[in-house]
Amino acid sequence: MNDRRSAWLLIAPALLLVGVVYFLPLARVLAISVMEPEPGLGNYALLFTSAPIQRVLLTTLRICVFTTSITLVLAYVVAYVLTHARPTAQRLMMLGVLLPLWMSVLVRAFAWVTLLRRQGLVNNALIGMGAIDEPLALMWNEIGVTIGMVHYMLPLGILPLWAAMRDIDGRVLAASRGLGASATQTFVRVFLPLSLPGVIGAGLLVFIFSLGFFITPAILGGGKTIMVAEYINVQIHESLRWGVGTMIASTLVATIFALMFALSRLVDLRTLFGAK
Numbered sequence: 001m002n003d004r005r006s007a008w009l010l011i012a013p014a015l016l017l018v019g020v021v022y023f024l025p026l027a028r029v030l031a032i033s034v035m036e037p038e039p040g041l042g043n044y045a046l047l048f049t050s051a052p053i054q055r056v057l058l059t060t061l062r063i064c065v066f067t068t069s070i071t072l073v074l075a076y077v078v079a080y081v082l083t084h085a086r087p088t089a090q091r092l093m094m095l096g097v098l099l100p101l102w103m104s105v106l107v108r109a110f111a112w113v114t115l116l117r118r119q120g121l122v123n124n125a126l127i128g129m130g131a132i133d134e135p136l137a138l139m140w141n142e143i144g145v146t147i148g149m150v151h152y153m154l155p156l157g158i159l160p161l162w163a164a165m166r167d168i169d170g171r172v173l174a175a176s177r178g179l180g181a182s183a184t185q186t187f188v189r190v191f192l193p194l195s196l197p198g199v200i201g202a203g204l205l206v207f208i209f210s211l212g213f214f215i216t217p218a219i220l221g222g223g224k225t226i227m228v229a230e231y232i233n234v235q236i237h238e239s240l241r242w243g244v245g246t247m248i249a250s251t252l253v254a255t256i257f258a259l260m261f262a263l264s265r266l267v268d269l270r271t272l273f274g275a276k
Helices: 002-035 042-049 051-084 087-102 105-116 121-128 142-166 170-178 183-211 215-221 228-238 242-266
Strands: none
Touching: 002 042, 002 242, 042 051, 042 242, 051 087, 051 142, 051 183, 051 228, 087 142, 105 121, 105 142, 105 215, 142 183, 142 215, 170 183, 183 242, 215 228, 228 242
16 A cells, blocks of 8 residues: 555656646636637537538548558558668668658658649659649649658658567568468568557557648648648637637547547557557
């Protein structure tokens, strides 16, 4: 009993800090969502009656699904090569994975503007090769937003996958080959199932980060492709509809908590994120 009391005393400052700087503001946001402009659940009813809000939610969901799917495919390939590379190549590849994380997301977004605009490097290169006659619309739409978000999310997808693949016992793969399985059969029946926790973790991280992404969609969307975070900003800072903005923010937070809870029913989160 004394040990348990001592443990609670040790973590009490951390719990207090989390409560003050995290849960208290969340409670304030939730309170505003049901009190402004008048008490009640009228703001939440807009989720089912407001066409603009539903359009923003569907756009956000669609972009997040595409971003997560593309990121997982690319990240899995990179993580697989990284796992089987030699130590020197691993260090160079890891530097390439981590380097974008050290750069400002704003700088990276404007770099994509330079690449994807109608007179940008991508369109000029395609026209120069004769692949197209007119510039492609790669910006101010969901294509540009998805490209920019995939670029940002790739390290977040690669690292959990690489951690999961690195822990796979090579003797299991050797045993599979020794029993007569081909390289493809070994990958499909042994390696891929063992790496699924990393796939789930990477997918969760990418999807959650995508839900609340703001800068890249705002710049590459150009106001024509609006996601949830940008819509919340418009409602609070421009339209001054605090009730609507905080309602959408509360819904977003509740969705993230629900995703985390559902995932915890499927896998051990402590193992998934390296805490066990």
